[in-house]
Amino acid sequence: MRGAPARPAAQGLWAAAAATAPFEERALEGEHKVDVAIVGGGFTGLSIALHLAERGVAVALLEAHEIGNGASGRNGGQVNPGIKLDERALAARFGDAGRGLHRFGQEAPDFLGALIARKALDCGWRQPGLFRLAHNATAHAKLTQAAKTLKREGVAVEELGPDDVARRVGTTRYPGGLYDPRGASVQPLDLAREMARAAREAGAAIHPHSPATALSRERGLWRLDTAHGRLRARKVAVATNAYSDALVPGLARSLLPVNSFQIATAPLGAAHDHILAGGETVYDSRRLVLYFRRSPDGRLVIGGRASFSSAQAQNPDAPDYAVLEQVLHGIFPDLADLPIEQRWTGLVGITFDYLPHYHRLADELHVLAGFNGRGVALSHRLGAWLAARLAGAPEEHSMPETPLRPFPLHRLRAPMLNLGMRWNRFLDILGY
Known part of the structure; x- marks a missing residue:
């Protein structure tokens, strides 16, 4: 679009349009002892804290910044079911634990919806379904097979042809896809703030602006140090994902932090009521995943x-934003003159196998990480699962335990990732 680019803020549109006030609580001060200490105040850590507190477990959570500063307050707010691999592939690799992981992925949106209703969280929850769209004919054939599999599993998906996509999505760019009624959307920053309040009301101690600077064992307990306080705990859950640092040796090297760039237009107005008139969310089949939706304010x-940058700095002139604008106008040419009013980005935690990882390390040190862009629903579901495990009341189903392994050639991630990005974009163009 013409004119100066909108300057990105940490949470972009979500901070500008939040219905809830920022979560306010004191940073950790002094010494405290709890049953479970949690590092990371995003969706995963907050879900662990809430579900532990509801079981009567003494729990405290440390967040380095304000609640919602990381991916939980910056994502697209799409509540999608499933994970990268299907049940057959997961079972072949992990047995019953793989089947459990598949189950968690499939039920995650309904779990989150029930949690939001139970705790009366003000976060713009809607569940009109989602569209998975094929960016070419080859991808359309694969989505047709995926629809058949989901139907066998009892999901009421609908197969879509180009006319269906044009009518229900408002674009002629895609040859087809499928509709999945389980998809939903939220205002993600509001959800993070509301989860923090719900966890505090349940009895959890939530401490923003309290980065954990050291983790060590001392007299049979874990010790977590911050600038002005100290926690001692029997068990520790680390939920820092793409924002992991050196606190747990080897954790940061097991993940690739990748930016997911986002832009938001001015309100569409009546002239564009045909675009996603039902309020569904969308993601497409290209390797460099693209997703879009209407925001609550239209x-x-x-x-x-758009690239595989892992920088946390906010650069308003990053070429990635221009790439997104070009893609937007390719899908919806009639939006070419509509101003872009918000730009922002945040880090997604990518694992080598594109699956979420649970690491049970020595002496009751537990890690959940690697949601690979599907974390809004799945992080809440797996957080509840880990809370039950930490409370000594494990659920019937489980997820795989994996060793903490470094990503190959992690120190060369920036040039390798950008090379991989270019190769994947080339394959998308060719239709593979």
Whole structure:
């Protein structure tokens, strides 16, 4: 679009349009002892804290910044079911634990919806379904097979042809896809703030602006140090994901932090009521995943991994934003003159196998990480699962335990990732 680019803020549109006030609580001060200490105040850590507190477990959570500062307050707000691999592939690799992981992925949106209703969280929850769209004929054939599999599993998906996509999505760019009624959306920053309040009301101690600077064993307990306080705990859960640092040796090297860039238009207005008139969310089949939706105030929000940058700095002139604008106008040419009013980005935690990882390390040190862009629903579901495990009341189903392994050639991630990005974009163009 013409004119100066909108300057990105940490949470972009979500901070500008939040219905809830920022979560306020004191940073950790002094010495405290709890049953479970949690590092990371995003969706995963907050879900662990809430579900532990509801079981009567003494729990404290440390967040380095304000609640919602990381991916939980910056994502696209799409509540999608499933994970990268299907049940057959997961079972072949992990047995019953793989089947459990598949189950968690499939039920995650309904779990989150029930949690939001139970705790009366003010976060713009809607569940009109989602569209998975094929960016070419080859991908359309694969989505047709995926629809058949989901139907066998009892999911009421609908197969879509180009006319269906044009009528229900408002674009002629895609040859087809499928509709999944389980998809939903939220205002993610509001959800993070509301989860923190719900966890505090349940009895959890939530401490923003309290980065954990050291983790060590001392007299049979874990010791977590911050600038002005100290926690001692029997068990520790680390939920820092793409924002992991050196606190747990080897954790940061097991993940690739990748930026997912997003832009939001001005409100669409009556002239564009045909675009996602039902309020569904969308993601497409290209390797460099693209996703879009209407925001609660009627804007079109579109995001994707335009490059594989892992920088946390906010650069308003990053070429990734221009790539997203070009893609937006390719899908919806009639939006070419609509201003882009918000730009922002946040880090997604990518694992080598594109699956979420649970690491049970020595002496009751537990890690959940690697949601690979599907974390809004799945992080809440797996957080509840880990809370039950930490409370000594494990659920019937489980997820695989994996060793903490470094990503190959992690120190060369920036040039390798950008090379991989270019190769994947080339394959997308060719239709593979």
